[in-house]
Amino acid sequence: MxxxxxxxxxxxxxxxxxxxxxxxxxxxxxxxxxxxxxxxxxxxxxxxxxxxxxxxxxxxxxxxxxxxxxxxxxxxxxxxSQQRSWRRQLAAGHRPVQDRYVVEYQRTATIRGYEATVIPGLFQTPDYARRLLVQNAELMRSPRDTEEAVHARMRRQEVLYEAGKLFRVLMWEGALHALVGPREVMAGQLDRLVGLIGMSTVELGIVPLGAPMALTPKHGFWIFDEERVIVETINTELQFDSPDDLALYLRVWDQLNEAAAYGPRAHRLIARARAQLQLREQPGSTV
CATH class of the missing domain: 1.10.260.40 (lambda repressor-like DNA-binding domains)
Known part of the structure; x- marks a missing residue:
């Protein structure tokens, strides 16, 4: 047990x-x-x-x-469900975990999410996701089923095109600049984010570096239909469904949302990260 x-x-x-x-x-x-x-x-x-x-x-x-x-x-x-260790969940590889998330997202109408260090899985390109999954498999010493897991993660993204769904996702701007893979992988990932702005099912907000904030950026979390919260730590996935926990995470999301940039402003922040990639590619650049 x-x-x-x-x-x-x-x-x-x-x-x-x-x-x-x-x-x-x-x-x-x-x-x-x-x-x-x-x-x-x-x-x-x-x-x-x-x-x-x-x-x-x-x-x-x-x-x-x-x-x-x-x-x-x-x-x-x-x-x-409250505490599920990643070591136990990943004993058979990443594919089963990704398949479970597909079901979670399919049965949820409105999702609020926040990520501080990484592009959310819902918005990842295959190359970006592949890099993350390989890194995590090495860290957790879990079986390598990378390609199957990537395909499952891409299948999860099909919910973005379903009528009646709403994904209200916030990101800390720093996640746009974290080089998860080669520059071409990051460039493709940033271009993917630009394509999401304006979708009827997606509200993408980016919390800018230096923005006045009511609280400091915390760990990532996801709120499903205001019924449960999922928090991922390095070694554990936590789930909470008590009214007090839900109210707390909703308050945190609302306060982060107040500092977030949307629409053209979010586009400019992504473009700024894209420009930094181009500067790094120039010979002799120290950026």
């Missing part, structure tokens, strides 16, 4: 124990109220057994807090 799964299960058990204690009942009396064996109450509270949704409904009812059932079920869903 994965450590992240078990840690989340122990945390759920601690919350169950807390609700039982707040009801003023010991384990034996609580089990009798539920009509369960005492051992089941103990296993659930100590993270030794995974609760079912029916178990959680019964627990909330027995503790006199039916209103907590929804929170408990959210925690149960989070056992698998």
């Amino acid at each position: 994965s450590t992240d799964f078990q840690n989340a299960r122990v945390a759920l058990g601690a919350r169950l124990r807390e609700l039982r204690a707040e009801a003023g009942l010991n384990g034996k009396d609580f089990a009798e109220r539920l009509g369960w064996q005492r051992s089941k109450v103990s296993r659930l509270e100590n993270g030794k057994q995974t609760a079912t949704t029916d178990d959680l409904d019964a627990w909330a009812s027995a503790a006199g807090v039916r209103s907590q059932a929804a929170d408990l079920k959210s925690r149960l869903r989070g056992l698998e």
Whole structure:
């Protein structure tokens, strides 16, 4: 059993124990109220057994807090999804992860995203994506299925052309200047971004270097239909769906959005990055 799964299960058990204690009942009396064996109450509270949704409904009812059932079920869903280590996810290569993202994006109508260091996967060219996937496979020491993963990532981009979808994506300007690959790869990637400006399903905002900001740029994150947030760290993918977490990330996105440039202004920022590439190509340039 994965450590992240078990840690989340122990945390759920601690919350169950807390609700039982707040009801003023010991384990034996609580089990009798539920009509369960005492051992089941103990296993659930100590993270030794995974609760079912029916178990959680019964627990909330027995503790006199039916209103907590929804929170408990959210925690149960989070056992698998809140923390997913990349080492475990990439055990079979990048292709399965990309395929899962295809499904995630297909079932979502509105996505808000922010990236500080890299061009988002939705907007990547095959060459740019290939460079990133090779780098990540080397870092994580995962199987090399680069071409299959690139094809899956490109398939994910088909959602950009579906009516009824809206992708509100912010990028820190620094991501435009990070040389992920050779200059020709970066040039093609920047040209791809220009082509996205004006699409009916895409709102591309770029937060300029030096722009007055209410907060400093944070890590990247993605908000799916205002129902869940996905955050990727170096070793883990995190998912949050509590109202407080959603409200927090929406506030961060809104504040970054206030500093973002759109339309012609965004085009000029991309052109500036493109011009820097051309300067680097000139003989004797120190740029």
